Amino acid sequence: MFKPTIGPIIGHTTTNHARIFMRADNQGPARVFAAIRYRAAGTQQWSASIFAELGSLRDMTQVFALNNLSSDTEYEYQTGWFSPMNPVHTVNSVAELPLQWPREIYRLRTRSSQALQPRAYIVGSCRYLRMTAGIPTLPHLCDRIFASINQLIEGAQPPISATLMTGDQIYVDDLNRFAPDREYKEILSKYRAAFSQPNIQRLMAGTSTYMILDDHEIEDNWPANAERSDNELYSNAMAAYEIYQASHSPAHQLTTNDTVNRAKLEHYWYQFNDGDVEWFVTDSRTRRNLSAADRRVLDVEQEQALLTWLTNSAARVKFVVTSVMFYPDRKRLGDDAWQAFPEQRLRLLETIRTQRIRNVVFVSGDVHGSLTARLTHSEDPDFEVHTIVSSPFCNSKLLPYATASTFILDQPLVRTAAGDYQHELTSAVVSEDNFAHLLVDAGAIQVNYHDRDGKRLQSTEITLR
Incomplete structure (x- = not known):
């Protein structure tokens, strides 16, 4: 996998939800997929990976939604993109591929639910x-x-x-x-x-x-x-x-x-x-x-x-x-x-x-x-x-x-x-x-x-x- 050409960008974030934008390179006629995974900081187990197929209509970009997060919690995440050699792959089938993630690990923090917190x-x-x-x-x-x-x-x-x-x-x-x-x-x-x-x-x-x-x-x-x-x-x-x-x-x-x-x-x-x-x-x-x-x-x-x-x-x-x-x-x-x-x-x-x-x-x-x-x-x-x-x-x-x-x-x-x-x-x-x-x-x-x-x-x- 390759790291994003633009991003990642953390967008709208709540106590239990975050949006992550990223962009990949256009590979011409070859299909391009993006993926993201995350975990609470300090833990070892990554979430199940989320995949998406990218297209030129949106300039090879994707916005991933991370859901069911915990409030006021720091998370680590990785995201990247790849173009499989087999042209018939789908979002479901690429999940079975052995992927080597980019080494960059990013961090985000969810919002606090405590109203009076500064x-x-x-x-x-x-x-x-x-x-x-x-x-x-x-x-x-x-x-x-x-x-x-x-x-x-x-x-x-x-x-x-x-x-x-x-x-x-x-x-x-x-x-x-x-x-x-x-x-x-x-x-x-x-x-x-x-x-x-x-x-x-x-x-x-x-x-x-x-x-x-x-x-x-x-x-x-x-x-x-x-x-x-x-x-x-x-x-x-x-x-x-x-x-x-x-x-x-x-x-x-x-x-x-x-x-x-x-x-x-x-x-x-x-x-x-x-x-x-x-x-x-x-x-x-x-x-x-x-x-x-x-x-x-x-x-x-x-x-x-x-x-x-x-x-x-x-x-x-x-x-x-x-x-x-x-x-x-x-x-x-x-x-x-x-x-x-x-x-x-x-x-x-x-x-x-x-x-x-x-x-x-x-x-x-x-x-x-x-x-x-x-x-x-x-x-x-x-x-x-x-x-x-x-x-x-x-x-x-x-x-x-x-x-x-x-x-x-x-x-x-x-x-x-x-x-x-x-x-x-x-x-x-x-x-x-x-x-x-x-x-x-x-x-x-x-x-x-x-x-x-x-x-x-x-x-x-x-x-x-």
Whole structure:
């Protein structure tokens, strides 16, 4: 057996379930199979192997579902692929073959079922890996920060539950002024290059990773800049996105026999929980309505699902991921974020305020700068909403970093008849490559920003109510 060419990537993980993504090489007309096995750390007996046949339709990838696991338990797993000499083999018959597994043993940890146990997460976005003629240019520069994340994870207490990548995991349009990538094969090659660098590969093989797209997985400021000729680009970009980012997410349901149903997705947004912390990861990009009559970032179905979740969830902390910034607004170039959709933003804020929903935190990236900010209401002292922005993992020299002067901070975010929504920064604005380390305990969320070498740049504490 050979080790995966991409992955493994640990995706959605619960107290008793985990999803593992991997990719094999295409062997032309020869059949290719993948396999996985696992065991509780410290034990000798491997599980029965799980096999799958791979095909070019999904770029030789598979998402394995590991079920009936124990909570808060560390597991070891091995995965690989092979092409048997006999062309008539099936998934059932290859189980009888004497296989020599790749020597790499990976580890994963299931979620704890204890509600009040402290949790920790890594958050970041925007990784600019420039490609020239299909080859990454200086790829180590954009892989360096993931080495620092791995180092932090090794000694982290509490253990890191998950990494949240909130958009622009690849830049399809990295050379869009000169030679934009539009073909399916070109976009697939970007995912393969981005996810096969050694440090990010190590990160995703040992820590569950949740992803959602932003514009650069398709085209800058999509769909505002879309033209009729972009239909094929969009189709190709989303096909690749579904393979490499959505496939291992909770957006996919399980089949009746507990395998991942990789049929066409109805939507990309999803929810997951981790004890008394819950996440709603929005699709802030592909369901937009730009018409003047009903401008919206989230389509009707998604908005209603988010409002229902906010109102009914009993989670102590509610994180809402939106790839573009919820607030504060930018002085320039703000038409791509929530700033340009004020009616829908106000509906969300009014629901949170009037329903007395506490400990709501909006998590985003996009602006190539990191910050925390607090939103209050002039006439309602009980209202408070926070935001955590983390961006970028790796910037391009062609793009500026955000600074405090980027944002409108000297006037209310929204003025209404019932009062003003007022906001303020609760941290400095980080204007360099960075990632966020979030620690959620009984009384607060601590937000630590680290530079690409792992040095802590600053810390902010968000008091829970």
